Amino acid sequence: MQVSDAGSLSEQHLMNSFFPRNFKKNYPVIKSADGIWITDEDGNQYLDGCSGAIVTNLGYGVKEITDAIARQSETAPFAHTSQFLSRPALDLSGRLTSIAPPSFNLGRVYFASGGSEAVETAIKMARAYFVETDEPTRNIVMSCWPGYHGATLGALSATGHPVRRKPYMPILRPPALVHTDYRYRCQCGHRPGACYNDRCSLERADELEEAIQLQGPSNVMAFIGEPIVGAALGAAVPGATYWKRVRDICTRYGILFIADEVMTGLGRTGKPFAIQHWQVDPDILVVGKGLAAGYQPLSAVIASAKIAGAFERHSGVFEHGFTYSGHPVSCAAGLAAFDYMIENDLIRKVEQSEEKFFKRLEALRKFPAVGDVRGKGFMAGIELVRDIKTKEPFSPSLRASQMLANLAFEEGLLVYPGSGFINGSVGDHIMIAPPFVITDEELDELFARLEQAFNHFTESVKSELEASASSRYGE
Ligand SMILES: Cc1ncc(COP(=O)(O)O)c(C=O)c1O
Numbered sequence: 001m002q003v004s005d006a007g008s009l010s011e012q013h014l015m016n017s018f019f020p021r022n023f024k025k026n027y028p029v030i031k032s033a034d035g036i037w038i039t040d041e042d043g044n045q046y047l048d049g050c051s052g053a054i055v056t057n058l059g060y061g062v063k064e065i066t067d068a069i070a071r072q073s074e075t076a077p078f079a080h081t082s083q084f085l086s087r088p089a090l091d092l093s094g095r096l097t098s099i100a101p102p103s104f105n106l107g108r109v110y111f112a113s114g115g116s117e118a119v120e121t122a123i124k125m126a127r128a129y130f131v132e133t134d135e136p137t138r139n140i141v142m143s144c145w146p147g148y149h150g151a152t153l154g155a156l157s158a159t160g161h162p163v164r165r166k167p168y169m170p171i172l173r174p175p176a177l178v179h180t181d182y183r184y185r186c187q188c189g190h191r192p193g194a195c196y197n198d199r200c201s202l203e204r205a206d207e208l209e210e211a212i213q214l215q216g217p218s219n220v221m222a223f224i225g226e227p228i229v230g231a232a233l234g235a236a237v238p239g240a241t242y243w244k245r246v247r248d249i250c251t252r253y254g255i256l257f258i259a260d261e262v263m264t265g266l267g268r269t270g271k272p273f274a275i276q277h278w279q280v281d282p283d284i285l286v287v288g289k290g291l292a293a294g295y296q297p298l299s300a301v302i303a304s305a306k307i308a309g310a311f312e313r314h315s316g317v318f319e320h321g322f323t324y325s326g327h328p329v330s331c332a333a334g335l336a337a338f339d340y341m342i343e344n345d346l347i348r349k350v351e352q353s354e355e356k357f358f359k360r361l362e363a364l365r366k367f368p369a370v371g372d373v374r375g376k377g378f379m380a381g382i383e384l385v386r387d388i389k390t391k392e393p394f395s396p397s398l399r400a401s402q403m404l405a406n407l408a409f410e411e412g413l414l415v416y417p418g419s420g421f422i423n424g425s426v427g428d429h430i431m432i433a434p435p436f437v438i439t440d441e442e443l444d445e446l447f448a449r450l451e452q453a454f455n456h457f458t459e460s461v462k463s464e465l466e467a468s469a470s471s472r473y474g475e
Helices: 003-008 011-017 063-075 087-099 115-132 153-157 162-171 198-215 242-252 274-278 305-313 328-343 346-366 400-410 440-460 462-472
Strands: 030-034 037-040 045-048 108-112 140-145 177-179 220-225 256-261 284-287 299-303 370-376 379-384 416-419 428-432
Touching (some): 087 108, 115 153, 115 220, 115 284, 115 299, 140 198, 198 220, 346 370, 346 379, 346 440
Parallel strands (some): 220 256
Antiparallel strands (some): 416 428
């Protein structure tokens, strides 16, 4: 075939040329999107109830952002960070450090293209910091199980998600994991319902101290955690005492605290950064997803003054870099997205809408498989269980969260499913995380479609639910 014939390739050829996530699934082809609505090439419409993958925080079709992208593409589409700085990268850096917690006020921003790249950058930055400051034995990254930090090998090594790790185990670094402060299934061993208290959260945090002792404090360089665990656990919010205790432990042992805000960052939970709900200052912040709201690939590592200052004072060099770090068009999109969010007061909107949003979510507890409803701002998780009294999960063969997501899809609603978080194979949740710009009428529509999906789901798993209730009552 001549290159000139490429435009006439058959649809079948095109479909067979693309490497999909799942070869067994049929995917619609997106045609257009506007606000919170997506249309596919067959004319079907979908209400985006999860902002893609908790990315398109500002909805689709924001002209201020697409105009900024066009302007930057026309003027200076590329600049390599070894040769030039760019105005959008500088402007966005300044805005990010100004809304971050106080320790970042004199900090610096390192841009990358996606969350995994940014997590890799943060881990390497932590290691390089200790090389700069003459503590070269520090090399271990501690993290939480369940948790998710990305798909690349370094980020996956720090990820507490067995399903995603399993095929790659032999090529990952050994994990150094502690339990997440997962309130619905607290690890404390107290009676169910008697453990929703600060003491349990402190015990979870203290696990980190034990694990540090085990590894040898002078070998540990960083602890990375999601302030609210997203994809791996469905918006699990730790207790009020948890993050302060983690911060104190990190400080006591000279370990850097990296807050992975790839999903929670930039307003999703009703504050610029979710860690601000706990009034805690990390050493490094990682953001991605919502940073350019899906208009361009963009992520960032925000280094506190302490971290950035060490590089400045010592070698002056962070031995790291991607070709597309600080891409001017991506940064222009991020800058326009940031300004749009601030000008339209969207973080406050999320904060003020939380109560109403969660009231609607709580109402879903009328469905017999809804075990837990959790989250913050516009980041919600619903855990599905076979038995709400015993919290018994569904059998993994049922693929309950995927089943519910498929049923929602049939109703024209996108939700974000997750599974395998309890012991590596069981546990189901879905996440509901609409764009911040969703209107009240659209929220009504979202919940109408979700309830319909839950009706079909309840019907489909009826025999499972009945079997579990009868076994509980000894029938
Ligand atoms: C908390 C967190 N960190 C890192 C990542 C990886 O981001 P990406 O998929 O953009 O590489 C994700 C993605 O879901 C995430 O939720």
